[in-house]
Structure formats: C-alpha cells, structure tokens
Amino acid sequence: MSCNVLAKQHIPVLDEVDVLVVGGGSAGCCAAIAAGEMGVNVGLVERYGYAGGASTQVLDTFYGFFTPGEQPMKVVGGVPDMVVDELDATGDVFLRPNTYGAGTGVTYNPERLKYVWDRLLGKAGVKTWFHAMLVDVVEESDELRGVVIWTKSGFYKIKAKRMIDASGDADLCHHAGIEYEKAGDVDPAQTMTTTFRMSHVDLGRYADAGGKKMLMDKMAEAVESGKYMLPRKKGSVHEMVQKGCIATVAVRVSDVDATDFRALSEAEKEGRKQSFLYEDFLRECVPGYEGAKIVGLAHHIGVRESRRVYGEYRLTRDDCLGGRMFEDAICLCGAPIEDHRQNAAGEDETAWAYVEGDGVYGVPYGTIVPRGSQTVWVAGRCFSATHDAHASCRSMGQTMSLGQGAGYAAVLSLVHDVDAINVDVQELRRMLYCRGAILERPIEQALVGRDEWQMNRSEFVV
Numbered sequence: 001m002s003c004n005v006l007a008k009q010h011i012p013v014l015d016e017v018d019v020l021v022v023g024g025g026s027a028g029c030c031a032a033i034a035a036g037e038m039g040v041n042v043g044l045v046e047r048y049g050y051a052g053g054a055s056t057q058v059l060d061t062f063y064g065f066f067t068p069g070e071q072p073m074k075v076v077g078g079v080p081d082m083v084v085d086e087l088d089a090t091g092d093v094f095l096r097p098n099t100y101g102a103g104t105g106v107t108y109n110p111e112r113l114k115y116v117w118d119r120l121l122g123k124a125g126v127k128t129w130f131h132a133m134l135v136d137v138v139e140e141s142d143e144l145r146g147v148v149i150w151t152k153s154g155f156y157k158i159k160a161k162r163m164i165d166a167s168g169d170a171d172l173c174h175h176a177g178i179e180y181e182k183a184g185d186v187d188p189a190q191t192m193t194t195t196f197r198m199s200h201v202d203l204g205r206y207a208d209a210g211g212k213k214m215l216m217d218k219m220a221e222a223v224e225s226g227k228y229m230l231p232r233k234k235g236s237v238h239e240m241v242q243k244g245c246i247a248t249v250a251v252r253v254s255d256v257d258a259t260d261f262r263a264l265s266e267a268e269k270e271g272r273k274q275s276f277l278y279e280d281f282l283r284e285c286v287p288g289y290e291g292a293k294i295v296g297l298a299h300h301i302g303v304r305e306s307r308r309v310y311g312e313y314r315l316t317r318d319d320c321l322g323g324r325m326f327e328d329a330i331c332l333c334g335a336p337i338e339d340h341r342q343n344a345a346g347e348d349e350t351a352w353a354y355v356e357g358d359g360v361y362g363v364p365y366g367t368i369v370p371r372g373s374q375t376v377w378v379a380g381r382c383f384s385a386t387h388d389a390h391a392s393c394r395s396m397g398q399t400m401s402l403g404q405g406a407g408y409a410a411v412l413s414l415v416h417d418v419d420a421i422n423v424d425v426q427e428l429r430r431m432l433y434c435r436g437a438i439l440e441r442p443i444e445q446a447l448v449g450r451d452e453w454q455m456n457r458s459e460f461v462v
C-alpha cells in the first residue's frame with residue numbers, strides 16, 4: 001500500500017463524483033464519455049492542458065479499427081466511431097488503406113482532435129480538470145475512496161465511488177498498491193519514439209525520385225557512409241491531414257524506465273537530438289525535403305509500454321495469435337504483434353506476428369479488472385496483458401474500446417451496487433452492443449455505414 005503521506009494531511013476536497021477517470025488519453029476520454037452519457041456524475045483528471053494523451057501528443061493515426069490484409073474488416077465501433085465521425089464532420093480525417101503492418105489507418109488532424117475531445121467530454125457532462133496530476137490515493141478504513149491531485153492551486157482530494165485508471169502508466173494502481181508488471185522486468189521494454197512533423201515537403205519531387213524505396217536506400221547509404229548515424233534505417237513517414245505536412249516515426253530510444261523521471265528526462269533529450277539528426281539527413285539527402293523543416297515534435301516522448309496491471313485475466317500471445325474468442329469479450333482486435341526493440345547488436349528490429357485464421361480475437365472483461373478489484377478498473381495501455389499480447393492490443397482502436405467498456409462497467413457496478421469483479425458481463429456486453437461496439441464474429445457491422453470515411457488521400461506511405 002502507498003504510504004499515503006499526502007492524504008493524511010489536511011487537504012481540501014475539490015469534489016465528490018460517482019466515477020473518476022484518471023488520465024485523459026484515448027482510453028480515459030472514451031471511458032469518461034461512455035460513463036457520462038449514462039447520466040452519472042463523472043470527473044476526469046489530466047496532467048496536461050488538453051485531452052488525448054498519445055492521440056494528440058504523439059500521433060495522428062488510429063490503428064486497430066480494421067484488420068490488416070486484402071479485405072480489411074472493421075472490428076471497432078461505438079464511442080470510437082463517434083470520435084472519428086466528429087473529425088470527419090470538418091474534413092479532419094481520412095482512411096489510409098494498408099494491407100500489411102497494422103492495416104488500414106484512420107489518419108486525423110491531432111490539433112482538431114484536442115478540440116473534439118473537449119466537445120465530446122463536454123456533451124457527456126464530464127467535469128474535466130486539466131493541469132491536475134494524480135499524486136496519491138485517499139484511503140479510509142483501508143478502502144480506496146479517491147485520489148489526491150497536485151495543481152498550481154495546491155493539493156486537492158477528489159472523492160469517488162468508482163475509479164478508472166487510464167493514466168497509461170497505471171499511476172492510480174501504483175499508489176493504491178495494486179500489483180503490476182513493469183515493462184523491462186521480464187521481456188525487454190519496447191523502445192520509445194519522439195515523433196515529428198515536417199512541413200513544405202515537395203511530394204511530387206519525392207515520388208519522382210523513387211518514393212519509399214529511394215528513402216530506404218538513402219537511409220542505408222547514410223548509415224553505411226558514417227555521415228548520419230541514424231538509429232533506425234526503417235521507420236515510417238506519411239502525409240498528414242494538413243497538406244504538404246509529413247509525420248515521421250523513426251526515432252528510437254531504448255531501455256528506458258518510463259516511470260523514472262530522470263531516465264525519462266534523458267530520453268526526451270535524446271529523442272529531440274535524433275529528430276534533428278533526421279531533419280539534417282532528410283534535407284541534405286532526400287529529394288523533395290530540401291525546403292522542409294520540423295514544425296512540431298511530440299509533446300511527450302512516445303512511451304509504448306510501462307506498467308501493465310495484473311488483472312482477473314491476463315491476455316497472452318497465444319490468445320492473440322490463435323484468434324481466441326471469449327464469452328466475456330468487451331472488444332475485438334485484429335492488429336498484429338508489433339514489438340519495437342533493438343537486437344543484441346544494438347540494431348533496430350521490429351518483430352511482427354499476425355493473428356491467424358480470420359485475423360480477429362476477443363479481449364475479455366477480466367483484462368480491465370485488477371485482481372480482486374472492488375471499485376477500480378484499468379483502461380488503455382496499462383490493461384492486463386503479457387508483453388507480447390500488449391504489443392498487439394495497444395492500438396488506439398482498442399484503447400478507446402477498452403475505455404468504453406470500463407466506463408459502462410463502472411456505471412453498472414454503481415447501479416447494481418456490486419464490485420468490479422461481480423459486474424454482469426453479459427449486461428455490459430448488451431450495453432456495448434447497443435452503443436455500436438463490435439463484439440462477435442461474424443462481424444456484421446464491418447464496413448457498414450462508414451463509407452463517408454473513405455476519403456483516401458493520394459498515398460505517401462513508407
């Protein structure tokens with residue numbers, strides 16, 4: 001258990017809510033929106049000044065909505081669809097079909113998404129507290145009653161009947177003494193990446209010079225010549241919603257504990273250094289990039305994994321690759337295992353393994369319920385999975401779906417006055433199904449009603 005030093009002091013109570021969501025990333029926002037739509041009193045605390053987590057800090061593409069392959073199936077629906085519909089209403093999203101890798105991506109404008117999260121949270125009646133960081137939990141008579149947040153205005157307690165840990169790093173669980181595995185404890189932790197965005201890339205000139213193959217060749221040449229010691233000779237670049245702007249995922253920072261602020265500080269600096277090394281290389285060596293500059297770095301270095309809570313069920317590699325279905329599935333996933341790591345020689349290596357059969361598996365309710373939990377759920381990348389399974393089930397299509405499931409589960413537990421472990425999962429599944437979630441084979445909803453997202457931009461993908 002946490003030493004609870006802060007909670008023991010006199011700290012004012014800011015509010016008392018039915019459901020408190022910690023962390024406003026893709027999982028936390030969907031959890032809060034789902035619970036708020038059901039009419040309960042929901043609060044959300046987020047340490048930064050806007051919502052979205054990695055969806056707005058680091059990235060611009062939702063993966064996991066579709067399976068990879070020649071005939072992509074849509075395996076995600078419900079609240080995540082609503083998010084994409086909102087982006088679509090202002091022309092801030094397009095589909096990026098891809099038969100390999102993580103499959104068809106839903107590429108969006110991350111700046112617009114910050115505003116979309118505000119609007120959807122507001123519509124669902126969620127009390128949103130930005131610039132508020134969870135630093136401890138409140139316990140009374142050995143029971144978890146809420147959290148302590150640190151803000152510029154001082155420390156506050158927020159009391160809550162139910163809590164959802166969507167902090168990515170399982171901060172609430174950490175302070176509450178809930179057990180977890182830390183990335184790197186058993187398997188090597190996935191590498192971290194500072195993504196960056198460049199403007200004024202001449203796409204015509206780039207394509208005429210050979211596009212993706214040319215870029216790969218130039219990267220290899222640059223490393224072999226010793227002129228640019230790029231950490232990755234592969235990586236991906238693609239056009240953003242903002243025309244002429246290119247998003248790049250290439251930086252690689254290894255062996256960092258994302259929960260140690262000193263290590264994370266060094267990783268941030270290294271990520272920025274590598275980003276500008278790539279800028280120099282691209283401008284000098286790659287046709288089309290001569291006039292390009294970085295216009296944005298990830299707000300926070302991209303952390304693929306940190307703490308993974310031990311839940312009532314732990315998703316495994318065999319579950320994923322074997323396409324296992326569960327009677328208590330709360331969402332589906334078809335994303336391959338995509339494990340970013342470096343090999344013994346220090347070279348970049350991404351290990352891919354695809355889901356067998358029809359390419360889909362189910363994610364059971366127990367993965368969002370910490371072992372024996374009464375009032376706490378986890379959603380998003382701190383859910384209960386082994387390293388390998390996490391490397392498949394961490395795309396935002398799934399983190400948003402897990403969030404929706406956790407939001408409804410918290411409401412059901414309140415309404416029926418039962419612990420998290422005793423929620424009637426079939427009732428939960430009915431709620432999810434009615435709100436558009438996709439839970440079963442055959443995937444009837446696949447591609448239905450989503451033609452409006454089919455605004456494919458001319459491809460610029462490597």
Ligand SMILES: Cc1cc2nc3c(=O)[nH]c(=O)nc-3n(C[C@H](O)[C@H](O)[C@H](O)COP(=O)(O)OP(=O)(O)OC[C@H]3O[C@@H](n4cnc5c(N)ncnc54)[C@H](O)[C@@H]3O)c2cc1C
Nearest residue numbers: 023025026027047053054063133134168302303380381396
């Ligand atoms: C480099 C990289 C590339 C990726 N590429 C893709 C991709 O292209 N497409 C895709 O679908 N997925 C991708 N992923 C995976 C995906 O982005 C994540 O798994 C997903 O965004 C996790 O969502 P989350 O809501 O669980 O966590 P996060 O997005 O990390 O959100 C957690 C939130 O909690 C807040 N928070 C943390 N601690 C506290 C605290 N103590 N108090 C208050 N607030 C707190 C954070 O500020 C953050 O807003 C990528 C991941 C990385 C790192």
